Amino acid sequence: MLRLVEIFPSFQGEGLLVGVPQVFLRLVGCNLECSYCDTPEARAEPESCRVWSWEGDMESVANPLPDAEVLRRIEASWGPMMHSVSLTGGEPLLQAEALAGVLPRFKERGMSIYLETNGTLPGELRKVLEWVDWIAMDLKLPSALGGRDLLEAQLEFLRVAVARRVFLKLVAEERTPLEEVTGFCRRITREIPGAGEIPFVLQPVSVRLSPFEGPEKEVATGVPRMPGGASPAPGISPPASAGHGWRVGLTARRAAELAEAVAAHFREVRVIPQLHRAWGIK
Numbered sequence: 001m002l003r004l005v006e007i008f009p010s011f012q013g014e015g016l017l018v019g020v021p022q023v024f025l026r027l028v029g030c031n032l033e034c035s036y037c038d039t040p041e042a043r044a045e046p047e048s049c050r051v052w053s054w055e056g057d058m059e060s061v062a063n064p065l066p067d068a069e070v071l072r073r074i075e076a077s078w079g080p081m082m083h084s085v086s087l088t089g090g091e092p093l094l095q096a097e098a099l100a101g102v103l104p105r106f107k108e109r110g111m112s113i114y115l116e117t118n119g120t121l122p123g124e125l126r127k128v129l130e131w132v133d134w135i136a137m138d139l140k141l142p143s144a145l146g147g148r149d150l151l152e153a154q155l156e157f158l159r160v161a162v163a164r165r166v167f168l169k170l171v172a173e174e175r176t177p178l179e180e181v182t183g184f185c186r187r188i189t190r191e192i193p194g195a196g197e198i199p200f201v202l203q204p205v206s207v208r209l210s211p212f213e214g215p216e217k218e219v220a221t222g223v224p225r226m227p228g229g230a231s232p233a234p235g236i237s238p239p240a241s242a243g244h245g246w247r248v249g250l251t252a253r254r255a256a257e258l259a260e261a262v263a264a265h266f267r268e269v270r271v272i273p274q275l276h277r278a279w280g281i282k
Contacts, residue, residue, distance in 0.1 A: 001064040001065060001066050001067065001098060002025070002027065002064055002065050002067070002070055002095060002098050002099070002102065003027065003028040003029070003045050003063050003064045003065075003095065003098075004025060004026060004027055004028060004049040004063065004064075004065055004070070005026040005027070005028055005039075005041060005042050005046060005049065005050070005090070006024075006026045006049060006050040006051070006052065007023070007024065007025055007026075007049060007050075007051045007052070007070070007073050007074070007077075008023070008024050008026075008050075008051070008052035008077075008282055009021070009022070009023050009024070009052070009053070009054050009077035009082075010022065010024060010276065010281055010282050011275070011276070011279075011281065012083075012086065012114075012275075013274050013275040013276025013277065013279070013281075014116075014136070014169065014201075014203060014272070014274055014275070014276075015136045015167060015169050015201050015203070015272065016136070016167045016199050016201055016270070016272075017083070017114070017134065017136075018272055018275050019275065020083035020084070021081050021082050021083055022082065022083055022084050022085065022086040022114060023074050023077045023078060023082060023085050023086070024085075024086045024088055024282075025070070025074075025085060025086065025087055025088065025092075026039070026042060026088050026089060026090065027042070027087065027088070027089045027090050027091075027092045027094070027095050028042060028043075028044075028045040028046075028063070028089075028090060028095075029042070029043070029045070029089065029090050029091060029094040029095065030042060030043050030089055030090040030091045030094070030118075031091055031094060031118070031120065031121070032091070032118055032120065032140065032145060033145070033146075034118075034140065034144050034145060034171075035143075035144045035145075035146075036144060036171050036173065036205045038206065039088075039089065039090065042089050042090030043090065045063060046063060047062065047063060048060040048061055048062050048063055049061045049062075049063055049065055051073050052282070053076075053077065054077065061073070067101060067102040067105065070102060071102070071105055071106070071109075074106070074111070075109070078111070082111075083112065083114070084111065084112035084113060084114040084133065084134065085106055085111050085112070085113055085114065086114045086116060087099065087113065087114065087115045087116065088116040089116070091117060091118050091120075091121070092115060092116070092117060093115075093117055093121045093124035093125060093128070094121070094124070096121070096124035096125070096127040096128050097127060099127075099128050100127050100128050100131075103128060103131035103132075104131060106131070107131050112133040112134070113131055113132045113133050113134070114132075114133065114134040114136065115128075115132050115134065115135050115136065116136045116138075117135065117136070117137055117138065117157075118137075118138045118140055119137040119138055119139065119140070119153075119154050119157045119158065119161070120140065120150050120153045120154060120157060121153075121157065122153065122156040122157040122159070122160050125157060125160050125161065126160055129160065129163060129164065132164055133164065133165060134164065134165050134166070135161045135164050135165070135166040135167075136166075136167060136169055137154075137157065137158065137161055137166055137167070137168055137169065138168075138169050138170070138171070139154060139168055139169070139170045139184055140154065141170070141176065141177070141180045141181070141184065142180060143175070143176065143177050143180055144171070144173075144176075151183075151184060151187060154184075154188075155187065155188065155191055155192065158188065158192055158195070159192060162192065162194070162195070162198070166198060167198060167199040167200070167201060168188075168198055168199070168200045168201065168266075169200075169201045169203055170200070170201070170202055170203065170262075171203050171204075171205050172202050172203065172204055172205065172250050172254075172255065172258050173205045173249060173250060174249065174250055174251060174254050176254075176258065178257065178258065178261055181258055181261050181262065182261050182264075185200075185261065185262055185264070185265035185266065186265060188265070189265040189266070195266075196265055196266050196267055197266075197267055197268075198266065198268075199266075199268045199270070200262050200266040200268065200269050200270070201269075201270050201271075201272050202255060202258055202259055202262065202269065202270070202271045202272075203271075203272060203273065203274065204248040204249060204250035204255060204271065204273045204274075205248075205249040205250060206246055206247075206248065206249060206273070206274045206277045207246065207247050207248070207249035208246040208277070209246060209247070246277050246278070248273045255271045259271055
């Protein structure tokens, strides 16, 4: 059984596979508190999981969801265009044992598995690795974690993850320390053979303008529009209109400086803002 915040179909808005259609499972729970977190609702388990359709219709289903129910909900949104099932959070690997029970059923139906993870739980990754096709691994700098240094755990995680198609993603702010980025990149490429060939995505942090406080007031994150442009669930602040009320929180100059530092260690570097924020979809 899985403890879920929501299930919804949409287009991947981040990273190397931006734009591919997926069915998303947002799992409950996270082991970190990142300064730029855009899904704080995933920390606490809700009584029910929100299940969205392409049309924006929402249904609540009691938590936790049995494996058969999760599969039925995914199949309801699945179609020939779908690339994969995206496991996102929070941190999906906090439910690794439960995932190990249901992922084989996804694979039996020809569904690829795309794991979005903070890359700090290598032991949990081993429990599900055989069923995972893609791994989007975030790098977590100390400056985003109140000084907490997780590089050793991330190195161990990446040593496991390289058995699959993996790319690295770093959320970058204007204040992101260049020395931290350089230090992480140097250690990774020095200690993991061939790591310099792993694609590296710099993701500028998204800054949303508050719809209630006017354009002069900004908040670091925001709740995006639901699939199909429907209104959000009760209790969630209304989103800004698609393409308005948000901006990339990183200047081009700073992005270039960070990309240059990364490129000294990684062959393929891209700067990709969050597409779903610009589009106004989930």
